[in-house]
Amino acid sequence: VKIEQDLIQRLSQLSQLQLSQEEEQWYSEEIGKILGYVELLERFQTDDVQEFDHEKTSFFRDDFEAKSEVITKVLSQAPSTEQSMFVVPKVLGTE
Amino acid sequence: MTKDKSYLAKVKSVKDIARDVGSFSVDPSFFVKESMNIIEKHNDVLNCVVSIDKNSIESQLKILEEKLNKGVKLPLAGVPVIVKDNICTSDFPTTACSKMLQGFYPTQDAFVVNELKHSGCIIVGKANCDEFAMGNSNENSFFGPVSNPWNISKVSGGSSGGSAVAVASGMVPLTLGSDTGGSIRQPASLCGVVGLKPTYGHVSRRGLIAYASSLDQIGPLGQKVEDVALAMEIIGCHDPLDSTCVDENERRGIQKRFQKRGKIGVIKEFFDKGINSDISEEIGNQIQNLKSLGYQVETISIPLLEAALAAYYIIATAEASSNLARYDGVRYGYRTKESVRNLDQLYRKSRSEGFSSEVKKRIMLGTFVLSHGYFEAYYDKARKVRKNIQSQFYRLFNEFDFLIGPTSPVTAFDKGKTLEDSLASYLLDVCTISVNLAGLPAISIPVGLDRKGLPIGLQVIGQPFDESSLVSIAEKIEKKAEFSRHFN
Numbered sequence: 202v203k204i205e206q207d208l209i210q211r212l213s214q215l216s217q218l219q220l221s222q223e224e225e226q227w228y229s230e231e232i233g234k235i236l237g238y239v240e241l242l243e244r245f246q247t248d249d250v251q252e253f254d255h256e257k258t259s260f261f262r263d264d265f266e267a268k269s270e271v272i273t274k275v276l277s278q279a280p281s282t283e284q285s286m287f288v289v290p291k292v293l294g295t296e
Numbered sequence: 297m298t299k300d301k302s303y304l305a306k307v308k309s310v311k312d313i314a315r316d317v318g319s320f321s322v323d324p325s326f327f328v329k330e331s332m333n334i335i336e337k338h339n340d341v342l343n344c345v346v347s348i349d350k351n352s353i354e355s356q357l358k359i360l361e362e363k364l365n366k367g368v369k370l371p372l373a374g375v376p377v378i379v380k381d382n383i384c385t386s387d388f389p390t391t392a393c394s395k396m397l398q399g400f401y402p403t404q405d406a407f408v409v410n411e412l413k414h415s416g417c418i419i420v421g422k423a424n425c426d427e428f429a430m431g432n433s434n435e436n437s438f439f440g441p442v443s444n445p446w447n448i449s450k451v452s453g454g455s456s457g458g459s460a461v462a463v464a465s466g467m468v469p470l471t472l473g474s475d476t477g478g479s480i481r482q483p484a485s486l487c488g489v490v491g492l493k494p495t496y497g498h499v500s501r502r503g504l505i506a507y508a509s510s511l512d513q514i515g516p517l518g519q520k521v522e523d524v525a526l527a528m529e530i531i532g533c534h535d536p537l538d539s540t541c542v543d544e545n546e547r548r549g550i551q552k553r554f555q556k557r558g559k560i561g562v563i564k565e566f567f568d569k570g571i572n573s574d575i576s577e578e579i580g581n582q583i584q585n586l587k588s589l590g591y592q593v594e595t596i597s598i599p600l601l602e603a604a605l606a607a608y609y610i611i612a613t614a615e616a617s618s619n620l621a622r623y624d625g626v627r628y629g630y631r632t633k634e635s636v637r638n639l640d641q642l643y644r645k646s647r648s649e650g651f652s653s654e655v656k657k658r659i660m661l662g663t664f665v666l667s668h669g670y671f672e673a674y675y676d677k678a679r680k681v682r683k684n685i686q687s688q689f690y691r692l693f694n695e696f697d698f699l700i701g702p703t704s705p706v707t708a709f710d711k712g713k714t715l716e717d718s719l720a721s722y723l724l725d726v727c728t729i730s731v732n733l734a735g736l737p738a739i740s741i742p743v744g745l746d747r748k749g750l751p752i753g754l755q756v757i758g759q760p761f762d763e764s765s766l767v768s769i770a771e772k773i774e775k776k777a778e779f780s781r782h783f784n
């Protein structure tokens with residue numbers, strides 16, 4: 202299966218990944234190979250499959266109140282913080 | 297070829313360790329120290345352990361001693377355990393062997409780690425694995441490949457390669473791995489140890505770094521079936537905080553739908569093209585053994601299995617693309633060192649630098665199969681095929697107690713081989729993947745060696761939530777095969 206350049210660019214964008222031209226080429230080939238292989242699924246009839254189990258069941262449990270003291274621990278894992286907040290680059294006003 | 301067995305060592309059973317420690321016949325730290333010695337001696341070559349924390353071990357031992365002194369009975373007292381690096385441990389880094397998570401300390405232990413600690417285990421380290429459990433040779437790890445103790449030029453298998461090798465080399469009697477498409481059973485097979493993949497929903501996934509949530513299960517590896525069974529009892533209790541974890545009542549209900557008839561089915565498709573002839577021969581011997589134990593053995597065919605691998609790579613990557621979206625370089629994990637102008641660039645650069653090419657490939661493939669215009673043809677089709685595979689297995693279990701075949705079509709192969717052709721390496725998962733799609737329990741038991749002296753594993757697939765019958769037939773097979781004689 203041939204993956205065109207604009208498709209691989211769209212996929213990398215949706216996946217929040219940045220690829221070099223060389224990488225685009227490599228991923229196109231690799232993903233193309235796998236998509237070529239999975240085409241065999243077409244041979245298997247699935248018209249009779251209807252409902253999925255997980256769509257029939259929902260899982261709920263009761264809420265419970267508990268004290269959480271993990272904020273410092275959570276923040277200690279972040280690459281950059283200020284007070285109790287995560288620091289990120291400018292979100293608005295950039296291209 | 298000379299048979300160098302210097303990296304293989306027989307371990308004492310978990311029950312014996314717990315008895316010795318619990319009865320104060322030895323110091324509570326005795327087996328942990330032994331374990332540390334072997335790790336120190338062999339890990340440079342085997343590379344199966346990626347982190348150790350002596351302070352954590354000390355504090356765990358202190359808690360253990362206090363409990364023992366108070367007379368608390370612990371089923372796994374003083375048993376050293378190594379846990380796969382994609383399972384959260386608050387006092388050891390948990391990285392899923394990815395650059396993305398270097399130095400990451402989770403705020404909590406995984407449910408299974410908690411259960412092991414409560415039973416008296418001492419977590420001594422974290423096991424190497426393929427990055428985010430994506431791979432079957434343990435060569436796709438930020439920490440480098442794991443070596444197979446049977447022949448160090450060979451791979452350990454994966455993705456739980458470190459967990460399998462830590463057990464085979466006698467570093468610890470018990471490890472935890474995770475299995476999404478064979479990641480416990482295949483390395484167990486390639487390293488000559490026992491590996492159990494529980495029924496989907498039997499073991500809590502809380503604290504397991506998600507790869508493909510509808511397929512992932514945590515399970516134990518050990519040298520003996522008995523040890524693996526004991527660990528399963530401990531980690532298999534219900535966790536209300538994992539909504540896919542099935543409670544005891546429901547498990548019993550599902551189990552009751554199936555009966556035992558003394559019949560075993562041999563899956564013909566597992567012996568198709570590409571299987572090593574030594575393996576098919578050895579599995580043939582095992583079939584004879586099972587017949588001599590009184591089982592009626594029949595060969596069966598499941599033509600639909602041809603579709604399993606394709607369905608798996610669509611479903612698993614779709615789920616991975618969603619699960620791995622959380623790594624953004626903001627709240628934890630790797631953040632690019634390059635200067636960025638906006639948030640989008642921060643995400644993109646951090647993710648591109650933090651993930652390996654294999655992980656990126658799966659994320660993009662998963663994004664593709666879920667995207668508008670392709671969803672029905674790929675993802676929807678794959679989950680329908682999956683449903684049919686599951687129904688077919690369930691129908692077979694109305695007639696058969698167990699289904700068997702090899703765990704892997706090959707024994708341990710040379711390092712570097714899977715990196716050359718990724719699609720060919722995916723095909724090596726042909727015997728294990730359908731079990732995950734159907735959510736069934738399965739165990740790999742070492743039963744013999746090929747002509748190169750490398751281990752061969754027999755896979756037994758059981759009825760849903762009937763791990764206890766699976767373990768009991770595995771013990772019979774183990775006894776007949778006498779595989780432990782191959783260890784020093």
